Amino acid sequence: MTTGVTTSAETATDAQDIARRCADAMWENDHASQALGMEIVSVAPGTATLTMRVRKDMLNGLGTCHGGFMFALADSAFAFACNTHNQFTVAQHCSITYHAPPGEGAMLIATATEVHRAGRSGLYDIAVTGEDGKLYATFRGHSRTVPGTHLAAT
Template sequence: MKPAAEMTAQELAEACARIMWEDDNASQALGMELVRIAPGEADMRMTVTKAMTNGHGNMHGGYLFTLADSAFAFACNTYNQVTVAQHCSITYVKPGALADVLTARAREVSRQGRSGIYDISLTREDGTVLAEFRGHSRTINRTFFDK
């Protein structure tokens, strides 16, 4: 891998995503797929399984939050600065259902100093919005690889 200083912004985002994905056991175990990565952006997809449904027969909100949180994590970790969640909130709009294929689209709203704000929209394949998530990030004193 070439040094970070010689990478394009897209190459840097892809390299950071590869490193993160290797150890992201939670996202992998839930069957998530990272379908797109770019500086400050990430799209993740997941199919709702029976294990993810609640007593009402809907998708449990915690799994929807987890999908959004994973997309948020990949989006805010595209700059070779290890970044963690500082605060997150979600507004549920419609329930997910068994076998739904969901996409979480994370987009950077603001990044200043060590803080960032990201909006994540969670949709079904037909475009129906299930939830809107906002994540606030904070970089810590680590990088994924040498600059």
């Protein structure tokens, strides 16, 4: 017998399903992240984790990962995290602080976490670490929703 009452577990499952489907829809057209070898490890409402291995063609003149590639990874994790609510969401402002330079072959892990979301604005923190947990960069992204959704209305 169904009661017609939605439980918090059902709501959480629905939100997780929406987050995953939004990520799938975005990934299909995200040629930049794909070309850089990024992979989505996990996505959930307000959070996403992506990885990217540092290749030789990503090294700067000092033989370490060019900061622009770390920024791109963090920005992609940010994009997937802030688009988990089935609203088109774009970056309004981003900043990054570099803590250490990863070398060739390093597996970078960018974990984005929603700090606050209200109205059309959101705030996200992203940590870029190595497999050993070493912190390479911290990124803060401010988001803004724009018209449109990833999933058709049901």
